[in-house]
Amino acid sequence: MIVRDFNKIIEEERDRVVSDAEWSSVRMLLAGDGMGFSFHITFLNAGSEHVFEYKNHSESVYCMQGKGSITDLATGETHEIRPGVMYALNEHDRHVLRAEEELAMACVFNPPVTGKEVHRADGSYAAAEELAD
Structure with missing residues (x-):
């Protein structure tokens, strides 16, 4: 069983905070935990705008707090983001x-x-095998 405390991570495990x-992201679960997925709590600053395209990953996101929007750049369709809204990037959108x-x-x-990822210029993360030491 894996049990982690968000507050302890931000105080004591700064290597799990990117x-x-x-924006900032607290990585509660990473590849090394062996769960087959990673789990993060991410905060985006008010007024910020981000272009992402996770070419090597699928992502699902659930809004817990705040207000914003997401626009699919392929279709131009925009959706409101507010508490209770989930979106999934099922086509590496x-x-x-x-x-x-x-x-x-x-x-x-x-x-x-893995925890080593940084956003590349195109808004993606490298595939895990590209990060191998």
Whole structure:
């Protein structure tokens, strides 16, 4: 059984917290935990806009707090993001995520991230085999 405390991670396990100027992500589960997926709590700053395209991963996201929108760049369709809304990038969808208010999101990635990933210029993460030491 794996039990982790979000507050202890942000206080004591800073290697599980990834961030830049506009967002931060607390990696509660990573590939090394052997669950077959990773689980993150991610915060996006109010007023921020992000272009992502997870070419090597599928992602599902559940909004816990805040208000924003997501636009599918292939179709131009925009959906409201608010508490209780979930979206899944089932076709590695290139998208724009906008945070009108600070967003707090629960995110699941498959395959799981290792913790070494950073967003590349195209908004994707490298495949795990590209990160091998």
